[in-house]
Structures are given as structure tokens and as C-alpha cells.
Amino acid sequence: MSAIVRLENVHAAYGQEPILTDVAAEAAAGERVAVVGPNGAGKSTLLKVLLGLVPHVIGHVEVAGQSVTPGHPPSGAAYVPQSQVMGLDMPVTVWDVAAMGLLRRGFWPKKPGPKERAEVARALVAVDMLEWREELFGNLSGGQRQRVLIARALIRNAPVWLLDEPVTGLDAPTQEVIEHLIDGLRTDGVAIIQVTHDLEPARLRQFDQVWCINRRLVGRGSFDEVQKRGILADTFGVPVGKRPEGKEGGGADVPSGALSV
Numbered sequence: 277m278s279a280i281v282r283l284e285n286v287h288a289a290y291g292q293e294p295i296l297t298d299v300a301a302e303a304a305a306g307e308r309v310a311v312v313g314p315n316g317a318g319k320s321t322l323l324k325v326l327l328g329l330v331p332h333v334i335g336h337v338e339v340a341g342q343s344v345t346p347g348h349p350p351s352g353a354a355y356v357p358q359s360q361v362m363g364l365d366m367p368v369t370v371w372d373v374a375a376m377g378l379l380r381r382g383f384w385p386k387k388p389g390p391k392e393r394a395e396v397a398r399a400l401v402a403v404d405m406l407e408w409r410e411e412l413f414g415n416l417s418g419g420q421r422q423r424v425l426i427a428r429a430l431i432r433n434a435p436v437w438l439l440d441e442p443v444t445g446l447d448a449p450t451q452e453v454i455e456h457l458i459d460g461l462r463t464d465g466v467a468i469i470q471v472t473h474d475l476e477p478a479r480l481r482q483f484d485q486v487w488c489i490n491r492r493l494v495g496r497g498s499f500d501e502v503q504k505r506g507i508l509a510d511t512f513g514v515p516v517g518k519r520p521e522g523k524e525g526g527g528a529d530v531p532s533g534a535l536s537v
Contacts, residue, residue: 279338280305280467281326281436286335288318288325295321299335299493303485305435308458308468310480310499313489313511319471322489323438326469327355340435354429356422356439370416371409373424374400377431399427403453419450426454437461439470477503 279302288296296318303309311319324330326339328349337344340352354377375396378388388396400406403423408416413424422442429437437458443451458468470483480486480499488494488502488511495507502508509515 279303280340281309281469282336282338283325284336286325286333286337288321288330288334289332290330291332295330295491296325296489297492299489301487301493301496303467303469305465305467306462307484308462308482309470309485309487310483311469311471311487311489312473312475312480312508313494314513317490317511319489320440322487323355323440323469323471326350326436326438327353350436352434353436353438354432354434356425356429356437356442358440358444365414368413369409370400370405370411370413370424371396373413374405374409374427374431377428395431396427399430400424402430402457403427419446422446423450423453426457430457435465436467436469439468441471441473444473475508 281301281303283299283301286296286299287294288299299322311322313319321330325333325337326344328337328344328346331346333346339350342350342352344350375388375392377399378392378396397406397409400409403426405420405423405427408420408424413421416424426442439458442458443454446454458470462468472479474480477499483499485496486499486502486508487496488507490511494511495502495505497505497507
């Protein structure tokens with residue numbers, strides 16, 4: 277199966293500070309990839325490299341058949357950031373934010389027609405947010421904001437989705453809505469690259485690949501592969517699912533998700 281997302285010998289930096297070194301990975305259409313690693317490892321930066329948002333990049337980056345270079349985002353990618361990174365003081369409504377998904381399809385600032393407005397409405401219905409369409413985005417709860425950002429991405433009709441911790445800190449109903457939508461996207465052949473801090477084995481086994489990042493690609497494969505080969509432990513510096521030994525010489529099992537990512 278040919279790759280729809282490809283990184284070859286990628287190095288990325290902000291100014292003089294290197295963030296990622298010699299990253300090589302790929303994902304096929306319909307695959308769901310978990311990107312895991314400790315805080316500051318470069319997980320969010322990896323998504324921004326795929327979006328052409330990192331100013332200094334060496335190597336080859338390709339998304340949906342399009343070479344990605346700094347300042348030139350790919351047309352075939354939809355991006356869902358963490359909801360808290362959106363400006364909450366901007367006087368924009370739920371409808372306005374969702375309709376931003378039309379931006380790279382040539383309907384902005386040109387006024388969208390009836391077909392496009394119906395598309396925005398369908399996307400908001402899909403995330404149960406149509407009734408909030410006139411509410412200011414900044415007045416919403418974190419879960420509601422994330423639903424709206426998902427709706428904005430749906431409107432892009434992109435073959436690749438890049439998600440930065442899309443369900444972190446959200447209530448169970450919102451997580452269920454988002455997971456259901458992601459499952460539908462995979463069925464439709466959309467590639468999902470998702471940053472997550474959830475290391476529970478049952479959760480990571482839902483992904484086709486796990487990319488372990490710590491300023492470099494430590495390794496990748498299915499969850500069982502990266503766990504068996506010790507790649508997860510190498511990434512975090514401690515055995516995943518084990519408590520680091522303290523002064524008392526402990527080493528008791530702890531839930532994998534207890535490790536911060």
C-alpha cells in the first residue's frame with residue numbers, strides 16, 4: 277500500500293534550536309497513527325512540519341502527493357489543534373469557525389453559496405453543535421470548542437487529518453462523538469496522524485502504528501511491536517507500565533496511562 281504521508285530524513289528547528297532530528301516515517305490511506313513521547317519531545321512540531329508551519333526544515337515531507345515546504349501548507353490536510361490554542365477573545369461565532377474549513381477551497385473571503393452553507397450545517401450536525409451556531413466560540417466549554425474544530429476539519433474533505441490531542445480533557449460524550457467520527461474517516465480511507473498522551477495498551481492497540489518521538493523517531497510499529505522491542509521504554513526513559521524504581525527500590529506495576537506524554 278503506497279504512503280499518503282511520508283517523512284524522509286527530516287530535521288526541523290525553530291531558529292537555532294533543533295526540535296526534530298532525522299525523522300523517517302510513513303502512513304498509508306486509512307491508517308491511524310498515534311504519535312507519543314514525553315513533554316517537549318516534538319510531537320506537536322511534527323504535525324506542524326507536515327503542515328508547512330515550521331520555518332526551518334531539511335529533508336523531504338510529502339502529504340497526499342504534495343511536497344510540503346515551510347510556508348506552503350498542503351491542500352490535502354485537515355488540522356485539528358488543541359482547543360485551548362485558539363484565540364478565545366476573538367468575536368467569532370461557532371458558525372464562523374466551522375466555515376473557516378472553506379478557506380482553502382476558494383470560498384474565502386468570497387461569500388459561500390447555498391451548497392457551501394449546507395455543508396457547514398451538516399458538519400455542525402455531525403458534532404451535535406448546530407443549535408450553538410450563533411454562540412461566540414470563546415463562550416463554549418472545551419469539549420464544545422473541540423467539536424467545532426472537528427466540524428471545521430470535516431468541511432475540508434481532506435484525505436489526511438492531523439490531530440493534536442483531540443480528546444484530552446474532554447468529557448466522555450464528546451470523546452465518543454469524536455472517536456465515532458474518526459472511525460468513519462478511517463473507513464473512508466482517510467489517514468489519521470494523532471498526537472496522544474494516552475498510553476493504555478487497549479487504547480494504543482486501536483492504532484495501526486505508534487510513532488515514538490523524543491526529538492527523533494525512536495521507533496515505530498504496532499503497539500505490540502514497539503512495546504516488545506523496548507521502544508516505548510527507550511522513548512520515555514522508564515518501562516511503560518512499570519513505576520520507576522525509587523529509593524525504596526520499588527518497581528510495582530502502574531497503569532500505562534499514568535505516564536505523562
